[in-house]
Amino acid sequence: MDPLTLSLLTPLATAILCLCCWRSAAAARVLGVAGMAALLASSLWLLLTVSRDGILAVRFGNWPAPFGIVLVADLTAAIMVVVTGIIGLAVAVYSLADVDAARQRSGYFAFLHFMLAGVCGAFLTGDIFNMFVWFE
Numbered sequence: 235m236d237p238l239t240l241s242l243l244t245p246l247a248t249a250i251l252c253l254c255c256w257r258s259a260a261a262a263r264v265l266g267v268a269g270m271a272a273l274l275a276s277s278l279w280l281l282l283t284v285s286r287d288g289i290l291a292v293r294f295g296n297w298p299a300p301f302g303i304v305l306v307a308d309l310t311a312a313i314m315v316v317v318t319g320i321i322g323l324a325v326a327v328y329s330l331a332d333v334d335a336a337r338q339r340s341g342y343f344a345f346l347h348f349m350l351a352g353v354c355g356a357f358l359t360g361d362i363f364n365m366f367v368w369f370e
Contacts, residue, residue: 237280238290238307241315241354244273245322249347256344259335266343270326273350274319281312291360304360314357322350 235243248269255261284290290307297303307315326346333342355368 236290236292237276237283238292238305238358240276241273241280241307242305242351242358244276245269245347245351245354248272249344249351252344252347253341256339256341259338262338262343263330266338266346267323267326267330269343269347270319270323270350273354274316274323277312277315277319277354280307281309281316284309284312303364305355305358306360307358311357315354318350318353318357322346 248265252262252265252269255265280290284307292305294303294305326343329338329342329346352368352370356365359365359368
């Protein structure tokens with residue numbers, strides 16, 4: 235799997251896993267921090283790949299650009315995704331001490347990962363319409 239797709243699928247998959255174990259605050263904590271560490275690792279891999287190989291582009295479903303979703307990673311987008319991963323990991327670690335167990339069981343980490351998936355998607359999108367969709 236390429237690092238461009240992985241930078242989006244990591245927070246989405248972590249959010250879904252956090253929703254699946256919503257009764258356990260301990261599992262949500264572990265998944266929340268591990269998912270943020272995985273997002274940071276995949277974003278660093280994306281930055282390394284873009285700096286070495288140049289601009290990356292992925293067309294989902296192999297549809298042409300006006301109809302399909304196109305993800306593009308240039309150096310600026312890769313740096314912004316790395317910054318998102320760093321800040322996300324810092325927020326997840328800080329949340330271990332600040333957010334109470336009831337909120338963690340209520341889906342705090344799942345919502346955090348869904349939000350960061352949208353932020354990463356907005357940075358990596360290839361057109362203005364899909365950027366609006368990621369912001370939504």
